Amino acid sequence: MCLAVPGKLLAAEEREGSRLGRVEFGGIVCEVCLDLVPEAVPGDYVIVHAGFALSRLDAEEAERTYQLLAELEQAANQTPAAAPAAPDPSGGM
Numbered sequence: 001m002c003l004a005v006p007g008k009l010l011a012a013e014e015r016e017g018s019r020l021g022r023v024e025f026g027g028i029v030c031e032v033c034l035d036l037v038p039e040a041v042p043g044d045y046v047i048v049h050a051g052f053a054l055s056r057l058d059a060e061e062a063e064r065t066y067q068l069l070a071e072l073e074q075a076a077n078q079t080p081a082a083a084p085a086a087p088d089p090s091g092g093m
Contacts (some may be wrong), residue, residue: 004049005069006062007032009042023048026066 007023012034014020019034023046032046037053040046045062046053057065 002049004047004054006045006057006065007048008062009034009040009044009046009053011042012040021046021053023053 005025007025007030010022010024010029012019012021019038021032021034021040021042022029023032025048030048030051032048033052034040034046035052037046037056040053040056045057045059047055047057
């Protein structure tokens with residue numbers, strides 16, 4: 001399964017024939033290729049997959065996505081651990 005996540009574009013620059021940007025994802029800042037979204041400017045939210053910004057989205061949609069991801073994380077943390085395997089009735093022999 002592939003997952004693209006929203007991030008906030010903090011800065012953009014041209015480097016070696018490509019447009020690159022610094023994008024923040026929940027406090028973590030990564031460098032992202034912006035060649036597929038030439039219209040993106042600092043302050044925009046972009047959807048990023050595998051280091052490439054694929055599209056822009058509005059702040060409201062980005063916030064909804066962040067909320068859904070937080071709910072998924074919370075649900076995953078509340079899932080009980082798998083029960084230990086039942087003992088071998090033969091005593092392991």
